[in-house]
Amino acid sequence: MSLFDQINEDMKAAMKAREKEKLEALRGIKKVLLEAKAAKGASAELDDQEVVKVIQKLAKQGKDSAAIYQEQGRDDLAQQELAQVEVFETFLPEKMSxxxxxxxxxxxxxxxxxxxxxxxxxxxxxxxxxxxxxxxxxxxxxxxxxxxxx
Missing domain, CATH: 1.10.10.410 (Arc Repressor Mutant, subunit A)
Structure with a gap:
């Protein structure tokens, strides 16, 4: 099963389990992946490497946003970002020591x-x-x- 298909399956499971935060993060991933598919010059299908790159970018953006929110004293928003980053990281390969x-x-x-x-x-x-x-x-x-x- 491709990573894109796995994200779709996880979305269905999150909907059934009523996991609002996880579902929101998965929808964010799917949105960006669909935009990447539709981009001019892109192939019809994204391979797993391209999907991983997109998810890495989203995780980095989420961490950066959380840091900015914490600097501004908005821990509530920082926690939301970090919760989404946790979901993103479940699809990423394990980091090298x-x-x-x-x-x-x-x-x-x-x-x-x-x-x-x-x-x-x-x-x-x-x-x-x-x-x-x-x-x-x-x-x-x-x-x-x-x-x-x-």
Whole structure:
């Protein structure tokens, strides 16, 4: 079953169970996925990788919004955002541990032959593609900088 189909099934289950927050988050995902399908130049079907990218983007936006709400003293809105982020994360692959991320990036650095910060673009290009969905882009960039500055 594709990820898109799984989201539809979870929507039905949330409706039957009357889980309002979960249903709202799932509808948000489906809306964005349908918009991505209908976008000019897009293929008729989204594969699971594209769906994961969309959900990652939604999760990041939700976390950013929650942080802004907390800064402004709106904990009620922050909690709503974080509840939706929890639903989004159920569809995402498990995040890579810090040690595994560092080892993977070190391997990429060695394979590219990077010797300093001037090679960061080369390393980031490969690392971003290879680690897509497994680690956050900011975490990848931070690790690359730290390892290239050694």
């Amino acid at each position: 810090d040690e595994v991320l560092e080892a993977t990036i070190q391997t990429i650095i060695e394979s590219v032959g990077a010797s300093g910060m001037k090679d960061m673009g080369k390393v980031m290009g490969i690392a971003s593609k290879q680690l897509a969905g497994q680690a956050d882009g900011k975490d990848i960039a931070d690790k690359v900088k730290a390892l290239l500055n050694k």
